Amino acid sequence: MINTHKSTPMQKLLRFGLYAILIFMAFIYLMPLIVMVMNSLKDVEEIRSGNLLALPQDPSLAAWSKAWSSACTGSTCDGIAPFFLNSFKIVLPAVAISTLLGAMNGYVLAMWRFKGSELFFGLLLFGCFIPFQVVLIPMAMTLGWLGLASSASGLVLVHVIYGMAFTTLFFRNYYVGLPRELISAAKIDGAGFFLIFWRIVLPLSPPIIVVTVIWQFTQIWNDFLFGVVFSGVDNLPVTVALNNLVNTSFGGKEYNVDMAAALLAALPTILVYVFAGKYFVRGLSAGAVKGA
Amino acid sequence: MANKRPFTDMLADSMPKLVLAPSFLIVMVCIYGYILWTAALSFTKSRMLPQWKFVGFDQYTKLMNNDRWAVSTENLIIFGGLFILICLALGIIMAIMLDQKIRQEGFLRTIYLYPMAISFIVTGTAWKWLLNPSLGIQKIVRDWGFTDFTFDWLVNSQMVVFCLVIAAVWQSSGFVMALFLAGLRGVDQEMIKAAQLDGATLPTIYRRIILPSLKPVFFSAFVILSHIAIKSFDLVTALTGGGPGYSSDLPANFMYAHAFTRSQMGLGAASGMVMLGGVLAILIPYLYSELRGKKQ
Numbered sequence: 001m002i003n004t005h006k007s008t009p010m011q012k013l014l015r016f017g018l019y020a021i022l023i024f025m026a027f028i029y030l031m032p033l034i035v036m037v038m039n040s041l042k043d044v045e046e047i048r049s050g051n052l053l054a055l056p057q058d059p060s061l062a063a064w065s066k067a068w069s070s071a072c073t074g075s076t077c078d079g080i081a082p083f084f085l086n087s088f089k090i091v092l093p094a095v096a097i098s099t100l101l102g103a104m105n106g107y108v109l110a111m112w113r114f115k116g117s118e119l120f121f122g123l124l125l126f127g128c129f130i131p132f133q134v135v136l137i138p139m140a141m142t143l144g145w146l147g148l149a150s151s152a153s154g155l156v157l158v159h160v161i162y163g164m165a166f167t168t169l170f171f172r173n174y175y176v177g178l179p180r181e182l183i184s185a186a187k188i189d190g191a192g193f194f195l196i197f198w199r200i201v202l203p204l205s206p207p208i209i210v211v212t213v214i215w216q217f218t219q220i221w222n223d224f225l226f227g228v229v230f231s232g233v234d235n236l237p238v239t240v241a242l243n244n245l246v247n248t249s250f251g252g253k254e255y256n257v258d259m260a261a262a263l264l265a266a267l268p269t270i271l272v273y274v275f276a277g278k279y280f281v282r283g284l285s286a287g288a289v290k291g292a
Numbered sequence: 293m294a295n296k297r298p299f300t301d302m303l304a305d306s307m308p309k310l311v312l313a314p315s316f317l318i319v320m321v322c323i324y325g326y327i328l329w330t331a332a333l334s335f336t337k338s339r340m341l342p343q344w345k346f347v348g349f350d351q352y353t354k355l356m357n358n359d360r361w362a363v364s365t366e367n368l369i370i371f372g373g374l375f376i377l378i379c380l381a382l383g384i385i386m387a388i389m390l391d392q393k394i395r396q397e398g399f400l401r402t403i404y405l406y407p408m409a410i411s412f413i414v415t416g417t418a419w420k421w422l423l424n425p426s427l428g429i430q431k432i433v434r435d436w437g438f439t440d441f442t443f444d445w446l447v448n449s450q451m452v453v454f455c456l457v458i459a460a461v462w463q464s465s466g467f468v469m470a471l472f473l474a475g476l477r478g479v480d481q482e483m484i485k486a487a488q489l490d491g492a493t494l495p496t497i498y499r500r501i502i503l504p505s506l507k508p509v510f511f512s513a514f515v516i517l518s519h520i521a522i523k524s525f526d527l528v529t530a531l532t533g534g535g536p537g538y539s540s541d542l543p544a545n546f547m548y549a550h551a552f553t554r555s556q557m558g559l560g561a562a563s564g565m566v567m568l569g570g571v572l573a574i575l576i577p578y579l580y581s582e583l584r585g586k587k588q
Binding site for chain 1: 307308309311314315316318319320322323324325326327329330333342386389390392394398400401402403404405406407408409410411412413414415417418419420421422427428432435437449462466470473474515519522523526527529530533539543544548551552557560561563564565567568570571575
């Protein structure tokens with residue numbers, strides 16, 4: 001960002017140091033991942049007798065296939081595959097609904113303010129930051145009365161409700177930064193609420209949609225608290241299943257299977273960051289940071 | 293047609309309110325209503341099921357005299373303080389370093405950011421092995437020949453809370469870096485060029501122009517990090533299980549254990565309310581400045 005035209009030996013040395021630090025940091029961040037991948041390819045004996053940093057002598061995917069389809073997670077021994085599916089069944093609708101809701105709310109709060117809308121925004125913002133422990137017990141009771149206890153749709157509902165504050169905040173702060181003239185001109189031309197949203201606002205929204213979808217996807221996929229409190233045995237998300245698998249003390253500890261299972265559980269969100277991470281950062285620069 | 297106009301006009305006028313109405317209802321019930329509900333429960337002697345027999349502040353007294361609660365709040369202060377401080381420091385330093393026209397910036401950024409994509413359960417599982425004395429870092433260093441090396445924080449009830457800090461910083465610092473980097477990219481380039489023409493040095497430019505303009509980013513990073521710290525329930529569950537004993541419990545774990553597994557709903561509700569109080573102490577100044585800033 002800052003131009004330095006001349007480069008003296010001192011500056012060259014500084015630059016070298018800079019790269020050295022950055023690469024060292026990268027190694028630190030990667031180390032746990034590397035350790036897990038390497039050890040998921042070993043057998044248990046090799047892990048016990050050898051060194052975590054040693055390369056696998058006879059790499060095998062046995063632990064991965066066991067983690068996926070036959071490892072024991074508490075009461076069942078079908079691997080984490082079924083829970084993987086559960087997570088998708090919860091995450092996809094919850095992300096879609098909470099993002100849509102956030103976009104509509106943000107649109108109103110930024111461009112169709114009315115008396116009380118700012119107060120509502122303040123009340124909602126508060127919801128971003130409450131510790132969920134303070135709503136868990138009533139929520140559990142409510143889901144019970146609605147007949148949604150231990151169901152996937154109950155979890156979707158919970159994630160939509162408590163994700164809405166964040167998605168609304170993202171969209172509102174982004175929309176506040178759009179030029180006002182665009183909207184007022186359209187209003188003068190007689191365009192209505194939904195037409196303006198559909199034709200003008202939505203086409204300008206991709207950066208913030210990307211940020212919101214990535215944020216919600218990771219939040220909900222990685223959720224453990226709601227999963228462990230609200231899902232019954234049949235709808236456990238993958239995070240809860242992983243924790244059960246790691247803490248199942250049934251026979252000897254199978255470190256390699258634990259690591260493979262952890263990697264599998266992390267895979268979807270890691271892929272999202274590797275492929276869409278730059279859009280995420282770009283979206284943050286585009287406005288999510290400014291107001292938040 | 294003619295007498296339909298006013299109705300459609302009215303509908304058009306109230307459209308924004310109609311769109312917001314469901315969300316308003318949800319917020320009032322599922323946030324504020326539930327908080328009141330939990331507050332009410334915290335004044336009862338509810339155990340496994342709610343019992344509406346009010347006992348005043350008994351549950352709070354019980355909470356304050358509970359050693360496990362004392363340990364968990366102390367842990368939260370140590371863990372939260374260190375976690376937030378280290379993440380902010382690392383985040384800003386790495387963002388400034390990455391902002392020096394680094395080759396392969398995108399690649400490095402992806403590496404720093406990826407832990408953010410991972411759930412605390414996975415992070416906890418990974419670091420559980422790395423910090424395990426007989427399997428992880430201690431063993432590796434001993435294998436290298438340093439046979440006296442000791443790094444047993446995970447099983448040391450005095451030090452275990454620092455294990456939580458290590459794992460949480462590893463996971464969240466990259467995200468803070470991304471926030472700061474986005475903020476740096478948003479700084480007015482013209483101002484920097486003008487300062488350079490005036491002969492300002494790089495450190496001066498950072499101190500006088502760039503860092504002050506990052507103040508809102510500092511603020512939002514602080515709020516997001518304290519939010520993560522307070523809800524770090526899953527990291528404790530996966531990394532330490534609260535142990536040894538309950539030496540690494542955080543308030544969130546205390547609340548879950550009492551409300552959902554130990555049939556102490558009243559006590560759990562009281563601990564939830566105290567957590568809310570702690571959050572409010574941080575949140576109210578933030579909300580105040582957020583709303584005031586918006587009005588200008």
